[in-house]
Amino acid sequence: MKFDYDLLVIGAGPGGLAASERAAGYGARVAIAEQDSVGGTCVIRGCIPEKLMSFAAEFSDNSQVAAGYGWNQAECAFDWQQFIAAKEREIHRLSQVHNQKLEKAGVALIKGKATFVDAHTLDVAGRKITADKILIAVGAKDVKPEIPGSENIITSSQLFNLKQQPKHIAVIGGNYIPVKLAGILNNLGCQVTQIFLEDHILSAFDKDIALAVEEGMTKRGIQILENTAVKEVKRVGDELDLILSGKNANILSVDTVLFARCRTPNNSGLGLEKAGIQLQSGSIVVDEYNQTTQANIFAVGDCINRINFTPVAIAQGRAFADSQFGNNPHTVCYEYVPSTVSSHPQAATVGLSEAEAHEKLGDVRCYCSRFHPLLHSLTNRDEKTLVKLVVDSHSDRVLGAHMVGEGAIEIIQCLALALRVGATKKHFDEAIGIHPSIAEEFLTLR
Structure with a gap:
């Protein structure tokens, strides 16, 4: 049977974009169906606007710290409407960048809601489109509590x-x-x-x-x-x-x-039953290669509800394209995926918590330090930074790295690689850090 496309992707979020662009790079005829702006939850209403708002919030801390360093405090006020307008302009720009990348990769963008007709056919805004393989990357959606009001x-x-x-x-x-x-x-x-x-x-x-x-x-x-x-x-x-x-x-x-x-997989209204796709607790069931219960249909991202982070969805999308179109079958490793909290104070973590390590291995050692960071030595703020390592007592391997304080997100991002390749506490002890810095505290824990 001749199909309109080798691959049809439902959803132009991070996972769908990564998969479509890589598959097209292997020479596949690819189309992507999206009823909203290109970019998905992350760009339009998730991590990007959230991070921009977090940057805006950091200026409140910065202005307070500046006074301790001799800067005269001027009248400063936050303009919500100005920020929202600037944020919208940036989101529109990013969405257009993704549109341009799809065009450059040769991926056809089809606007409209996609629903299954059968395992190889989708109805997109009234148009029947066929594909050899179909990838579902519809993400997740917000939910409200079931309470009065x-x-x-x-x-x-x-x-x-x-x-x-x-x-x-x-x-x-x-x-x-x-x-x-x-x-x-x-x-x-x-x-x-x-x-x-x-x-x-x-x-x-x-x-x-x-x-x-x-x-x-x-x-x-x-x-x-x-x-x-x-x-x-x-x-x-x-x-x-x-x-x-x-x-x-x-x-x-x-x-x-x-x-x-919480958010829930955005799988309703797709007609999944017409394609023989199985759900479990609202999530699409997939194997380690992201294949659903229908052999030619795959799914990545939040709709399968594994680790719901943008970089994970991107990794899944690329692994799918490599496996199905690049003659390079491989899976995604979900160990040592870092997670962050862009809170104030910010926090980040990778690997096992102390409780998880005790439950899994029993005999573990923990090294922890809580200190007043140098940045606040000239301010009146009672600010504390916390760094912590969880170590396997038998192998000396570092199982978890955790931090609260300025720079936590960037520092833990780098430590994630060290943990993934099997760094031990001895490796940390022997490493020479940059002084003075917060990151060096991980190398001096005793």
């Missing part, structure tokens, strides 16, 4: 497009997404209350890291309400009343409520 709650996607800056915002959730948004909004001048069910924030992270971030957020003025649930959100004039239960049962009045605790 949820229509009054915004998601992270909506946050980045608010016309007015919140005065007092309640952030629901304690994982890395709501934690970093709470820290960003606080630094931008919003009054922030964070509400979550767990004993402390970042329950999936090393506990020392989680507690250090929580302490830093509290010092910055964020109200933390742990072991607490939101039962209902009522609109009262211009205010929203949150009916709270649990440890902090009460009524909290705010002007904005943000739910950013």
Whole structure:
């Protein structure tokens, strides 16, 4: 049977873009279907706008630090509307860059929602298109809690497009997404209350890291309400009343409520059943080569719900293209994938937490240091940096590296490579660092 394309990709997010461009580079006839702007969640309503907002928030810290170094403090105020407009221009520019890359690679962009007709045929905005292989890369979507008044709650996607800056915002959730948004909004001048069910924030992270971030957020003025649930959100004039239960049962009045605790695979409405594609708990079932239960159909990214990070989706997309079109079958290794919290203070981690290492190996050693960074030696801020290594007592291999403080994201990114190639504590001890720097603290832990 002759097909319109060798590969048809559903979704122009990071995974779909990476797969389509690489497959086209191998000579495949490729098309990509997208109903929204090119770039996916990451570019349009995820990590890029979030990071830009985090940069904006950092200037609040910088201005406070500057005073300690002799800079006269001038009147400084954040303009929400100006930032939103600038952010939109940058997102549009990035989306256009991805459009140009697709055109240069020879990938056809087909605008419209794609649904399956059968295992080799998609309906895209009323047009029937056939392909030898199909890749699903539709990502994930925001969800709201199923509570009365949820229509009054915004998601992270909506946050980045608010016309007015919140005065007092309640952030629901304690994982890395709501934690970093709470820290960003606080630094931008919003009054922030964070509400979550767990004993402390970042329950999936090393506990020392989680507690250090929580302490830093509290010092910055964020109200933390742990072991607490939101039962209902009522609109009262211009205010929203949150009916709270649990440890902090009460009524909290705010002007904005943000739910950013979780996202769900964006797999509904694709007609997957017509192609014989199996789901498990809403996620597309794939094997180690990202092949679904239909031999010619594959899936990558958040819709398969493995590690939902942009670099992982890109790696999956490229591995798929290499395997199917480049005569180079290989899989993605999910060990030592670093994760970050662009919170204030920022944190990053790679590898096993202390608790995970104890559970997996039993006998481990931990090296930890908490100190006042040199940057704040001339300021009045009670700022602490924490660095931690988790080490296998038998092999001396470093199993985890964790950090809270300025530079955590960039430092842990580099340490991820060291851990992946099997660096030992002895290697860390023998390495010579750059002085004075925060990164050298990882090399002096005893």
